[in-house]
Amino acid sequence: MEWLFLLLPIAALSGWLTARRHYKKRFSTQQSRFDPDYFKGLNYLLNEQPDKAIDVFIGLLEVNSDTVETHLALANLFRRRGETERAIRIHQNLIARPTLSPSQRDQALIELGLDYMSAGVLDRAEQLFLELLNKPSPPNETYRHLLGLYQQQKHWQKAIDMAKKLRSEHPEKIGAEIAQLYCELAEQALKLDASGSLSLLKKATQFNPKCVRAALLEASVYIEADQHAKALKSLAKVEQQDPHYLPEALPLLKTCYQALNKMTVFRTWLKGILARHPKMLSAHLMLAEVIEIQSGTEKAQAYLQTQLQQQPSLEGLHHLLSMGKLSDQTLLPLVHDMTDSLLQHGRRYVCQHCGFSGKTMHWHCPGCQHWGTIRPTELHFSSFEPLSDH
Numbered sequence: 050m051e052w053l054f055l056l057l058p059i060a061a062l063s064g065w066l067t068a069r070r071h072y073k074k075r076f077s078t079q080q081s082r083f084d085p086d087y088f089k090g091l092n093y094l095l096n097e098q099p100d101k102a103i104d105v106f107i108g109l110l111e112v113n114s115d116t117v118e119t120h121l122a123l124a125n126l127f128r129r130r131g132e133t134e135r136a137i138r139i140h141q142n143l144i145a146r147p148t149l150s151p152s153q154r155d156q157a158l159i160e161l162g163l164d165y166m167s168a169g170v171l172d173r174a175e176q177l178f179l180e181l182l183n184k185p186s187p188p189n190e191t192y193r194h195l196l197g198l199y200q201q202q203k204h205w206q207k208a209i210d211m212a213k214k215l216r217s218e219h220p221e222k223i224g225a226e227i228a229q230l231y232c233e234l235a236e237q238a239l240k241l242d243a244s245g246s247l248s249l250l251k252k253a254t255q256f257n258p259k260c261v262r263a264a265l266l267e268a269s270v271y272i273e274a275d276q277h278a279k280a281l282k283s284l285a286k287v288e289q290q291d292p293h294y295l296p297e298a299l300p301l302l303k304t305c306y307q308a309l310n311k312m313t314v315f316r317t318w319l320k321g322i323l324a325r326h327p328k329m330l331s332a333h334l335m336l337a338e339v340i341e342i343q344s345g346t347e348k349a350q351a352y353l354q355t356q357l358q359q360q361p362s363l364e365g366l367h368h369l370l371s372m373g374k375l376s377d378q379t380l381l382p383l384v385h386d387m388t389d390s391l392l393q394h395g396r397r398y399v400c401q402h403c404g405f406s407g408k409t410m411h412w413h414c415p416g417c418q419h420w421g422t423i424r425p426t427e428l429h430f431s432s433f434e435p436l437s438d439h
Contacts, residue, residue, distance in 0.1 A: 117143065117153050121160060128160075133168040140164060155181060155188050166198060174198055189215075200413075205233045228257035229412060229420040235266055243270050261287055261294040262412050262421065268301050277305040288322070293424045295322065296331035297410070303335065312339055328360060330427040334368050346372050362427070398423050 091102070102123075124139035140161035144154060158177050165174035175198055181191045192214040199208035209230045216223040231253035238246040247270055253263040264286045271280035280301065287298045306315035319336045323329065333356050341349035353369045356362075367389065399406045400423045405416030411423050 137164045224256040228253040228260040232262045259290045261290045277308045296425045299335045
């Protein structure tokens with residue numbers, strides 16, 4: 050193996066010489082293409098004098114339009130750093146140049162619109178994007194930027210219109226997003242027009258039959274109208290759509306079965322769920338509540354104790370303690386307070402895409418801006434492992 054190490058310096062030297070010849074030749078052919086002011090601008094930039102650098106680069110643009118990509122890259126850098134005024138200045142100067150090709154001007158307009166969005170000037174961003182849409186062949190990304198802008202403004206119908214333009218590219222993904230937007234409209238309509246809300250939820254289901262949110266909202270509308278049998282039909286979809294969301298449906302199911310005086314049927318249904326999903330803690334807890342209603346606290350406690358022996362759970366223990374009537378009355382308040390405190394710190398909802406976690410349900414993830422990726426989680430002891438790191 051020693052001969053291999055002896056060859057390494059020789060190989061490195063050979064590579065250096067080859068690269069030197071290559072770049073010497075390349076530099077000689079390109080040297081005439083770069084104005085000396087270009088390097089002057091770079092020097093200003095490296096010495097943290099961005100305003101002087103911008104002036105130099107803008108001056109260069111008047112001489113050589115080949116530097117457009119450089120200007121776009123520089124402006125994007127400023128925008129990412131939060132220096133939107135500088136980014137806007139560069140893009141505005143680019144757009145003013147008559148030497149730009151149509152595609153370059155479109156790109157500069159898009160970037161300027163993103164600058165305005167970053168600066169919070171949404172009306173000017175919308176005006177630029179709409180100007181691009183009026184062209185015979187508008188850039189497809191304009192629809193995506195307008196979709197994001199309208200979502201930011203909570204203009205749900207306009208967002209739907211933009212999303213429909215993009216559906217052909219990613220039918221399933223965009224369809225799921227459109228369904229969430231219809232759910233937003235349905236929640237707004239619910240305050241004024243229940244029947245209109247139901248119509249919007251049906252549209253949501255047409256675009257995404259697996260939209261759990263639409264099923265839950267539909268059930269809530271029917272419950273509000275005392276139509277509990279219809280609500281149960283809506284809630285029956287949830288397991289097939291995504292069983293991870295069953296914990297969100299259980300309280301609504303309990304309300305329906307109680308109103309219909311069919312708690313025995315609910316008890317049987319819960320046992321069926323647990324046969325298919327034996328580790329679903331929320332279903333065990335709901336079954337304990339039904340047992341307590343039908344057979345008393347002692348039997349409900351006995352059921353929970355058995356389940357806790359098989360599947361230890363902090364939330365289950367908290368639920369058991371909340372039922373009271375345990376032997377050690379001195380220990381009970383202390384343990385109850387401890388479990389209550391731990392539950393307050395638990396991450397009940399977690400985004401499957403970016404890991405965002407919180408205590409309340411968000412259908413639109415605040416972290417990654419994806420729709421329908423946050424799921425309810427079971428609070429087992431593993432949910433509190435991050436607490437030990439702080």
